Amino acid sequence: MLLVPPMTMMAFFRKSEGIWFTQRTVHHFDLVGDESGESNLYVQVVAQDDPRVALICEQQGVDPATAQGGASFMWQENKETGAPNAEHAAVLVDVPDDETGRSGKLLRNQGYVEKIPVVCRYWFGQDGILTIDTEYDNNQGQERCWFITNDFRVRVSTIRMMNGVYLMTYCSERRCVSEDLLAQMVQHNLSRAAS
Numbered sequence: 001m002l003l004v005p006p007m008t009m010m011a012f013f014r015k016s017e018g019i020w021f022t023q024r025t026v027h028h029f030d031l032v033g034d035e036s037g038e039s040n041l042y043v044q045v046v047a048q049d050d051p052r053v054a055l056i057c058e059q060q061g062v063d064p065a066t067a068q069g070g071a072s073f074m075w076q077e078n079k080e081t082g083a084p085n086a087e088h089a090a091v092l093v094d095v096p097d098d099e100t101g102r103s104g105k106l107l108r109n110q111g112y113v114e115k116i117p118v119v120c121r122y123w124f125g126q127d128g129i130l131t132i133d134t135e136y137d138n139n140q141g142q143e144r145c146w147f148i149t150n151d152f153r154v155r156v157s158t159i160r161m162m163n164g165v166y167l168m169t170y171c172s173e174r175r176c177v178s179e180d181l182l183a184q185m186v187q188h189n190l191s192r193a194a195s
Helices: 009-016 051-059 179-194
Strands: 018-028 037-046 069-077 089-096 103-108 118-124 130-135 139-149 152-161 166-175
Touching: 009 037, 009 069, 009 089, 051 069, 051 089, 051 103
Parallel strands: none
Antiparallel strands: 018 037, 018 166, 037 069, 069 089, 089 103, 103 118, 118 130, 130 139, 139 152, 152 166
């Protein structure tokens, strides 16, 4: 099946919905310890009329009527059990520049690098690669993300800090199969084996 990359932020959020297994490699340009590892990423689409959308827009001085909706992201170490920690979560709100939805602003209730509300700029290239630029108080970040298949994607990011230290991250992310889909797959294979 031919991959059709998402070309708007809401299409990207919908294609990303679910649980992802992330393997990350982190390279510091100073001698800070290794942060490479494995984690789970939980993505849920947030509807346009969700109260969090209006709240985040108001915090950033943006008219909530210009928002298309958003997504909530939660991270958890791969071997942790139980619900993800709310401190490792963020809600992003999509405010596109125009009706094409190919570029715009992402309003975050808290940043990834600095835990403060932040406004990011995003755009989709002709090839479907999403680029997000973020200006924090003390750092600059850029993240690029693209789908290889519907269930496998890649993210790369760079962070430049005020003192000049760089951080680069490479993540490969594989969608986890839901319990329902796994049960359907088992049933399908049992039917095939019986015939």
